[in-house]
Amino acid sequence: DVDLYYDIGRHFIIPNLSLNAAEMGARREAVAESITTVSEVVAAGEVIVRAGSRITPRQEKILEAMYRQMESLARDEGWMGPFLPVLARLLLIIVAFLILYLYLYHFHNQIYVSNPKILALLLIYGLELLLIYLIGIKLNLSIYLFPVAIFSILVTILFDAEIGTFNTFILALLLGILHRFNFSIVLTTIIIGTVACYSTQRVRHRNEFFRSILYLSITYLALIYLIESFKVSPPSDMLNLMGYGLANAILSPLLTIGILPLFESLFGFTTDITLLELSDLNRPLLKRLSLEAPGTYHHSIIVGSLAEAGAKAIEANALLARVGAYYHDIGKMEIPEYFVENQLGIKSKHDKLTPTMSAIVLASHVKKGRIMGEEADLPDEVLNFIEEHHGTMTMTYFLNKAKELGIENANEDDFRYPGPRPRTKETAIVMLADTVEAASRTLAEPKPARIANLVQKIINDRIQSGELEECPLTLKDLAQIKEAFVQILIGVFHYRIEYPKKDDET
Known part of the structure; x- marks a missing residue:
């Protein structure tokens, strides 16, 4: 019966609406073009995120978009574009070690011609950079936990205070290069390292390391207060950072006491101790x-x-x-x-x-x-x-x-x-x-x-x-x-x- 009614109805029903495929396609394209891909506009010079602060989901999306855009621009400039920052850093690192090479050659030739001493010095650099990589990159902890004092104390005791101070400046230069020329890291490394060298230049007994702990503790507290005051950090954050500095000041000399005999035995150093x-x-x-x-x-x-x-x-x-x-x-x-x-x-x-x-x-x-x-x-x-x-x-x-x-x-x-x-x-x-x-x-x-x-x-x-x-x-x-x-x-x-x-x- 349904089929019969359908056949009868077809003769009386006349369609009054038809599909215009071309018009539909044109309208669809117009609507698509009116939809923008930009969800937010960031003005030039606007601060996206401050150093040391937590990143929100919104800031994360902005940073990801910036990275994609910079990557696209670098790709358009040629295959060398993405490698230029890496090559620049590598060149600056080579320059830093070249300065160290010239210093040892002209002023401390007895160290320059001694392969064990050169190897020991490079091993101290490697150990320090590894610790900073683990603390700063892997664990994402404060820069005030960087064990700069370990480096300076080791070099000072194994060599002397002059060599320790010079290598502290070289280390500060390297850390500045590797951390996008972060001034806080460079300043902290120079000041803390210099105090560590000064406080251990005449260590005759192992208990004299406690003097270094005292000097480093005072220096960390004063330095953190000054730096964080310029950054207008909240008092609660400043107290936490001071705690990090005190922990570093106490642990670094104590760890050095344990590390020092290894360098003495492996590389034949004779310290005052x-x-x-x-x-x-x-x-x-x-x-x-x-x-x-x-x-x-x-x-x-x-x-x-x-x-x-x-x-x-x-x-x-x-x-x-x-x-x-x-x-x-x-x-x-x-x-x-x-x-x-x-x-x-x-x-x-x-x-x-x-x-x-x-x-x-x-x-x-x-x-x-x-x-x-x-x-x-x-x-x-x-x-x-x-x-x-x-x-x-x-x-x-x-x-x-x-x-x-x-x-x-x-x-x-x-x-x-x-x-x-x-x-x-x-x-x-x-x-x-x-x-x-x-x-x-x-x-x-x-x-x-x-x-x-x-x-x-x-x-x-x-x-x-x-x-x-x-x-x-x-x-x-x-x-x-x-x-x-x-x-x-x-x-x-x-x-x-x-x-x-x-x-x-x-």
Whole structure:
């Protein structure tokens, strides 16, 4: 039935509306064109988000749109566009390390030519940048938690305060480059790093790190207050940042105490802390020296006092000179009776030896001392004193004795110490102190004038023999060392009055 009605209806129903496809398409395009893709307009110079603040969903969309637009513009400029910022940063980083290279080459060549020290310095840079990457990028924490003090303290203790301060400025430059020239990071790095260098330039004991904690805490509090005041940060945020700074000031020196021994052992550094530990007279080697060779032990203590005074006079490393003097004759422990300071008036063992054999025996204490020092894990800076304190001097006494005995072809080289000659100020000072202390024992009347003449004679002899040619001592240094030696020896040979004896009681 439905079909029947449908057929009948078709003859009476006439359509009065038809589809105009062209018109519909045109209208659709017009409506589409009227719909804008811009949901919000950001004016030029308008602040989108401030540093350190949380990003809202709206700000995130704006930043994403900016990134897409900048990426599109860079693509239109060519394939080099996206790489230019990276290349610029890389170039600036190379310039920063080039400045460091030139500084070490011209002012600290001894570090520049030492591969272990250069490797240690680069490792400290790598460790610092890694920590800052984890704290600042991965964890997105405050810049006041950047462990800048660890870097500055490590470099200062392992090298010195000057090198530590210079490298702090290099680190500040690197962090500025890597953080889009963030002035707060650069300023914080320079100030905190400089204070860290200053507070640890003369660390002799590990508890002196607490002084650094105090200085760093005060500096962090003052610096954060100034920086955040300029930023008009809320008081609550400022207090939180001050807490970060205090935590950093406390933890950085403490962590450095744990890291420092690793660098000392891996790269052969000798810090003042290590030297102070070695200066303990109860150390096994020194204790054994006092028991087995008491004359040599006493001689070494006096030489240590002379060397320390001489080093202080010319602003050399007085602690290193004293410790080196303590250990310079440890090789005599094997055969102490062959050395005059241990013979105690008994007949000399050398009376039964030929001059050549006596020279071999005396020279052997240098090589034996080196071996004993290595077995005791003495650092290289101390071992150098053992090898260099005699240089290549001639054993004149035994050479002349050989000539008196008519030994043919007595070669002077057979009566020389193996060397090498002193190559640092400190080892040269110990060479002079060693000879001066021994020679001063022969003075019948050790008056100040005689002591001064003796010291000058020994210095002149070492200059003429060329033993001081490889060390950086100047004539002015030698004059100051002489005055320091004389003052110490006058104290050693001070005059004492003879007390009258009491009459025997009857």
